[in-house]
Amino acid sequence: MSTTSAVTTAGxxxxxxxxxxxxxxxxxLPWLTRHHGKTVVIxxxxxxxxxxxxxxxxxxxxxxxxxxxxxPVVVHGGGPQISAALDxxxxxxxxxxxLRVTTDDAMDVVRMVLAGQVQRELVGLLNQHGAFAVGLTxxxxxxxxxxxxxxxxxxxxxxxxxxxxxxAIDTGALEALLADGRIPVVSSIARSQDDGHVYNVNADTxxxxxxxxxxxxxxxxxxxxxxxxxxxxxSDEVISRLTATQLERLxxxxxxxxxxxxxxxxxxxxxxxxxxxxxxxxxxxxxxxxIFTDEGIGTMVVPDEHERAWS
Numbered sequence: 001m002s003t004t005s006a007v008t009t010a011g012x013x014x015x016x017x018x019x020x021x022x023x024x025x026x027x028x029l030p031w032l033t034r035h036h037g038k039t040v041v042i043x044x045x046x047x048x049x050x051x052x053x054x055x056x057x058x059x060x061x062x063x064x065x066x067x068x069x070x071x072p073v074v075v076h077g078g079g080p081q082i083s084a085a086l087d088x089x090x091x092x093x094x095x096x097x098x099l100r101v102t103t104d105d106a107m108d109v110v111r112m113v114l115a116g117q118v119q120r121e122l123v124g125l126l127n128q129h130g131a132f133a134v135g136l137t138x139x140x141x142x143x144x145x146x147x148x149x150x151x152x153x154x155x156x157x158x159x160x161x162x163x164x165x166x167x168a169i170d171t172g173a174l175e176a177l178l179a180d181g182r183i184p185v186v187s188s189i190a191r192s193q194d195d196g197h198v199y200n201v202n203a204d205t206x207x208x209x210x211x212x213x214x215x216x217x218x219x220x221x222x223x224x225x226x227x228x229x230x231x232x233x234x235s236d237e238v239i240s241r242l243t244a245t246q247l248e249r250l251x252x253x254x255x256x257x258x259x260x261x262x263x264x265x266x267x268x269x270x271x272x273x274x275x276x277x278x279x280x281x282x283x284x285x286x287x288x289x290x291i292f293t294d295e296g297i298g299t300m301v302v303p304d305e306h307e308r309a310w311s
Contacts, residue, residue, distance in 0.1 A: 028292040035291060036069040038217035039178065043207035043264075044076040044122065046224040048281035058222075059125035061287040062183060066132060071178045074126075074133075074185045075210060077203030078118040085113045096160050099151060102200045107162040110200045111137075114187040123185050134177055137187040139198060141173035144206060146190035146199045164190045164199025166206065169213035186210065208264030212271035219268040220290065221261050222281030227299035228254075228262065241300045244269050265301040276301040 138144025146164030265276035
């Protein structure tokens, strides 16, 4: 074979090898166009928070969104890390009505873990790719204000300590960071409106409230299941899409772990967010697969009027 033929063959091989990459980019084009300039709120949780490879992939996804022209906001809790820290401090973890009972001593640990450990690690992972991420808690600039939450058990209100129910959102600090091209990373802690205390707020609920207040295009909730199952545990078929009304009918049948996630999705789409999605955070790059491919993964919730527009 002549040198010219060998060079031509090698060049053709390279072009053929690269073609699937080009096709992937072309498939993403309409989604890039649709989401450009839009705010996306992502609730970071589940195994994605504790597996090193998944954490790294999550950080890559979020930075990719920013480079692709979206405005990502990350909201996180830290259940496993909080439980481990409480154990180290000799504080027993107790749950009532599906929520962690948070004493004054426990709240000190919660605050330390969320703002001083989980947030710092996540900000560091994001900033490996550039000077993007800025950490803050709901306390900062009155971003999240709350009052004491008293859930009902058997019809009676119960005291679960320093657990907050969101009463107000101020997006000023977040909007300023987004306008500056930054990626806000928000810890789900809030300052009380009436007693001056700091409260632990459910991160799913906080992410949904922030998404609604920011007028986000999408709320994405990472979890440890594939999505919302059609008939669990009798079937592992995932519901790919449902309306707000359909979700509302399903809520009483859901497992306790899925309730705050799906209630958050319902709140979001009924308060101006175009879509809310529950994704399997155990899948690397699940965020990109959901936003930038035709297939998508997980379960998407849409407003009722949005469904009528599609029909």
